[in-house]
Amino acid sequence: MTRYALTRLALLVLGLFVASAVIFLTLRVLPGDIAQVIAGTNSTPEQVAGIRERLGLDRPLPVQYLDWIGGVFRADLGRSLLTGTPVADELAEKAEVTVPLGILSLVIALAISLPLGVLSAMWRGRAAGTALSVTAQGLAAVPVVWAGMVLVVVFAVWLGWLPAQGFPRAGWDQPALALRSLLLPALTIGIVEGAMLLRFVRSATLQAVGQDYVRTAAAKGLTRDAALIRHGLPNVGLSVITVLGLQIAGIIVGSVVIEQLFGLPGIGRMLVADVANRDLPKVQGELLVLTSFVLIVGFLVDLVHRVIDPRQRESA
Structure with a gap:
């Protein structure tokens, strides 16, 4: 190891x-x-x-x-050519929006994909399972900008439950307002990414149903669903961990677009403005931080997968 x-x-x-x-x-x-x-x-x-x-x-x-x-x-990403402020300081300030947005989006994506993906597989051949699968296929194909606009119309314009744009000037000193500002953008990313992950969870669950250990457990008296839940879901979890790195990368890419759409003062919005202004040190720092985050997440996912999967440890 x-x-x-x-x-x-x-x-x-x-x-x-x-x-x-x-x-x-x-x-x-x-x-x-x-x-x-x-x-x-x-x-x-x-x-x-x-x-x-x-x-x-x-x-x-x-x-x-x-x-x-x-x-x-030396943890020095340089200074902005236009303002002269340290790039690291501006990134740290904008990360207070982007990081919570990414975490909340990931939580929503997992909350959607894990239970519904398993249910979709367990209900295979039933009307409910088919409906879940078709809905996931459709949502996964929806552009994140279009999904965001639809959610704005529903939850901000029609119902008036959530703000359509902006982030409180006091930031997280007003936690309730800050969280409300992130809910709609996080829902936009989480629903689209969750639909993509749901399809993968369903496929992994169906594969687990056909494994010998699940059939053996069913032959010993467990129902098919009970055998799947007790013996198959741990292996489904291993497969989900493997794909999480790609999902997190998708959330980061989605946040760049969503921050523009919802007027959030995060890293993605700053990146778009700095590219337009040709502020090279800032763009370099922003892209390097985002790329490093994706690579580090992939590294950690590989290690976690190796630790919890005994088959990989034995092959080392």
């Missing part, structure tokens, strides 16, 4: 280095010049060149990359 963990950790570190290099180089080929943005439309070429020199943008790309990645190791 230790050898496996160290190998996966080495791959994680390598993946982070590759991701940082890809992020850095990709941003350098985007059109536009941040020095021109800062200088203004009426600036002279000499003024633009002076700004480029002051910001270090005239240095060779390998030097700029090494400076940036060296700062990352």
Whole structure:
């Protein structure tokens, strides 16, 4: 197990280095010049060149990359080219919205997919099971923006239960208002991601029904459903853990769009604005943090799966 963990950790570190290099180089080929943005439309070429020199943008790309990645190791993601504020500080502030939104979305997705996915499999061949399966297929195909707009119309416009946009200026100093502001965006992401995960849970449950240990338990006197719940669901849980990494990545991608739609001051909304403004240090930091989070979650999911699955431990 230790050898496996160290190998996966080495791959994680390598993946982070590759991701940082890809992020850095990709941003350098985007059109536009941040020095021109800062200088203004009426600036002279000499003024633009002076700004480029002051910001270090005239240095060779390998030097700029090494400076940036060296700062990352010191927990310094640089400063915004437009405002001069530390990128790490702004990320920490915006994470107070994005992280709770992601956690709440994941909880909703699991609350939908786990029980309904198992029921859909147990009710296979019945009208209720078919209805659950068809509904999940339809919801999984719905664009998250369209789902958000429908929920806004229903819960914010028609019923008036939840706010359509915004986040309290006092933030989590007003926890009730902050939570109400996140419920509708989290429902939007959670329903769509939950529908996708429901299909996977149903498939894993149906596969477990056909396993020998479930049939043996049924032959010893348990009903099919009781045998599945007692002996099959633990293996379904292992399969769900494996796919959770992909679901979390989907939630992160969805949050970028949803924060724009619901006017939430999170990392996703900040990222879109910074890309438009060509604020490279901020965009680099935001993309690296989001990518690192996805890679680290995948690493932890692999370790947890290895720990709780005795078959994998024996094959080590």
